[in-house]
Amino acid sequence: QMQLQESGPGLVKPSETLSLTCTVSGASISTHSWSWIRQPPGKGLEWIGLLFFSGSTNYNPSLKSRLTTSVDTSKNQFSLRLSSVTAADTAVYYCARRGPSSVADVWGQGTTVTVSS
Amino acid sequence: DIQMTQSPSSLSASVGDRVTITCRASQSIGTYLHWYQQKPGRAPKLLIYTASSLQSGVPSRFSGSGSGTDFTLTIYSLQPEDFATYYCHQTYNIPDTFGQGTKLEIK
Numbered sequence: 001q002m003q004l005q006e007s008g009p010g011l012v013k014p015s016e017t018l019s020l021t022c023t024v025s026g027a028s029i030s031t032h033s034w035s036w037i038r039q040p041p042g043k044g045l046e047w048i049g050l051l052f053f054s055g056s057t058n059y060n061p062s063l064k065s066r067l068t069t070s071v072d073t074s075k076n077q078f079s080l081r082l083s084s085v086t087a088a089d090t091a092v093y094y095c096a097r098r099g100p101s102s103v104a105d106v107w108g109q110g111t112t113v114t115v116s117s
Numbered sequence: 118d119i120q121m122t123q124s125p126s127s128l129s130a131s132v133g134d135r136v137t138i139t140c141r142a143s144q145s146i147g148t149y150l151h152w153y154q155q156k157p158g159r160a161p162k163l164l165i166y167t168a169s170s171l172q173s174g175v176p177s178r179f180s181g182s183g184s185g186t187d188f189t190l191t192i193y194s195l196q197p198e199d200f201a202t203y204y205c206h207q208t209y210n211i212p213d214t215f216g217q218g219t220k221l222e223i224k
């Protein structure tokens with residue numbers, strides 16, 4: 001059974017870079033596509049971007065200039081880096097599998113990131 | 118970006134009621150519309166994909182319909198565990214977009 005687990009620092013200072021990793025178990029990262037999604041406190045869901053198993057990516061235009069993603073097949077992980085963060089980037093960050101019809105059918109439990117000095 | 122508008126934003130209902138949540142897209146999205154349930158402190162859980170297909174393991178009291186721009190999620194005979202927030206999600210165009218959520222509360 002596929003499982004996803006997000007990890008990374010829970011606190012990031014303004015203007016610094018937020019780095020998160022999603023570790024996949026129960027499936028090979030190379031045979032699926034993956035999404036990052038976030039949820040600010042008390043608010044709705046915002047799609048961040050996706051990584052195809054081919055290595056190509058698509059990002060939300062609102063974040064594209066600050067966003068970098070990567071895949072480490074040796075560790076069965078994929079990662080997100082968001083630069084120049086502000087308080088508006090405070091959120092629970094989720095990784096998810098992008099399944100058939102691009103549905104997010106398997107989610108990690110989420111990790112809370114707070115941007116604060 | 119495709120805008121997704123859910124209604125209502127909140128809803129009070131009783132155990133055993135039937136409830137309907139609607140989601141409207143700002144342009145046609147075919148059936149690239151999915152529904153999730155989220156409980157406090159938990160990740161969203163997929164309920165319905167491609168407008169009307171029930172995700173494995175989801176109770177049959179959940180039902181989805183629609184195509185194009187108008188979609189509905191219906192919960193027949195509400196159970197205590199169904200009180201949560203529900204989101205629609207379009208994957209027709211990138212960027213994906215979500216509805217703002219519908220909070221279903223106990224009356």
